[in-house]
Amino acid sequence: MIVTSNCRLNPHKSGRNAEMLEAGLRRLVVGQDQAIAKIVDLYQMYMTGMSSPNRPLGNLLFLGPTGSGKTRVVEATAETLFGSPDAVVKINCAEYQHSHEVAKLIGAPPGYLGHRETHPILSQEALNRSHSETLKLSLVLFDEIEKASDSLWNLLLGILDKGSLVLGDNRHTDFSRSLIFLTSNLGATEMQGLVSPRWGFTTASQPTGPESRLGDKLSRVGVEAARKKFTPEFINRLDAIVVFNALGETELRQVAEIELRRVQERILASKAVPFVFRLTTAAVDQLLLEGTDARYGARHLRRAIDRLLVRPISNLLATEQVRTGDCVLIDSQPNHPEMVFQREAEALSSAAMARMARLPFAEAAARPAAARAEPRFVQRLRACVDS
Ligand SMILES: Nc1ncnc2c1ncn2[C@@H]1O[C@H](COP(=O)(O)OP(=O)(O)O)[C@@H](O)[C@H]1O
Ligand SMILES: [Mg+2]
Numbered sequence: 001m002i003v004t005s006n007c008r009l010n011p012h013k014s015g016r017n018a019e020m021l022e023a024g025l026r027r028l029v030v031g032q033d034q035a036i037a038k039i040v041d042l043y044q045m046y047m048t049g050m051s052s053p054n055r056p057l058g059n060l061l062f063l064g065p066t067g068s069g070k071t072r073v074v075e076a077t078a079e080t081l082f083g084s085p086d087a088v089v090k091i092n093c094a095e096y097q098h099s100h101e102v103a104k105l106i107g108a109p110p111g112y113l114g115h116r117e118t119h120p121i122l123s124q125e126a127l128n129r130s131h132s133e134t135l136k137l138s139l140v141l142f143d144e145i146e147k148a149s150d151s152l153w154n155l156l157l158g159i160l161d162k163g164s165l166v167l168g169d170n171r172h173t174d175f176s177r178s179l180i181f182l183t184s185n186l187g188a189t190e191m192q193g194l195v196s197p198r199w200g201f202t203t204a205s206q207p208t209g210p211e212s213r214l215g216d217k218l219s220r221v222g223v224e225a226a227r228k229k230f231t232p233e234f235i236n237r238l239d240a241i242v243v244f245n246a247l248g249e250t251e252l253r254q255v256a257e258i259e260l261r262r263v264q265e266r267i268l269a270s271k272a273v274p275f276v277f278r279l280t281t282a283a284v285d286q287l288l289l290e291g292t293d294a295r296y297g298a299r300h301l302r303r304a305i306d307r308l309l310v311r312p313i314s315n316l317l318a319t320e321q322v323r324t325g326d327c328v329l330i331d332s333q334p335n336h337p338e339m340v341f342q343r344e345a346e347a348l349s350s351a352a353m354a355r356m357a358r359l360p361f362a363e364a365a366a367r368p369a370a371a372r373a374e375p376r377f378v379q380r381l382r383a384c385v386d387s
Contacts, residue, residue, distance in 0.1 A: 060182065106120050
């Protein structure tokens, strides 16, 4: 007998796993909603057994300017799913120009010199290395594919199409439990020419109204550039092409906040001398001036943080100038690249420190931008786009 029912189902609600991945990605990646949505979708399809068989779980091409988070979003996926940004098999395409370099990916055939010593980068073991008890999924990243040589392309096309690769010794690597990410900054220059001269940078979050039309236009330019550069057989094998937006002032500040929080977490996790630090707005502006620009986005921000904060902090620790429970205020000095460090509180409880660690900015970032002079890094971004 059939029991009838007329319960309306909601196909837009996503599951717990997918929600956790999405929340993790949003914590680590600023904006780039479309990329996050695609990754979460493909992950949920895998978790529910709905992925197509005999091919990778998904083939995603990320386009857009340098330093906008294309590589970072893949690392953030690894960090959220496996607890480490390194749980990715990462191939920098520029490093595989010659056939002996491509051989490092698949290994040399038996009988060839060095056959026994080579461990192919794309072996099944390498793919499975990141697997956890509960999650048997691999993340594979081909970075900057516009630099790939012809032999690497052929290998890549096979992986994208059949989800499998024959190694030098005839063993097979199965990519049917892999998410394949491809990145390229193709079309980034054409896209910059399109952005509004008023501000020069679109927001990385999902824009609405005229901004969203601009977003659509940028996407089209990116996809056009991809169609011109890459063969139809490659484009046809992609599940999606996502164009990353250049980061504007607000987004760059958010990236700085994420990176500063990571440094703070490192200090608190080290247990040696747990203390907290906070930055004035001027200090954050100085970091952004040193670590970001229109050409490389946020690519050099970590380096600037290491130079201006991490190294001096390590000196303060080594000379016992900071102690457990201190709060150190970091400020910038006019016309001087180095930061000033000052103890502003001491003997904080670990609970108080944990609370403060979540807020690396000393002043509310909500202060209206119009209320203060335009920071120099913003002037520079603007000048670069206007010229
Ligand atoms: N959207 C973003 N969200 C968070 N961090 C970002 C973002 N974009 C850039 N970054 C920062 O800049 C660095 C370089 O970004 P990356 O992803 O390597 O750029 P690309 O787009 O050139 O691959 C990252 O490690 C991260 O610190
Ligand atoms: Mg990259």
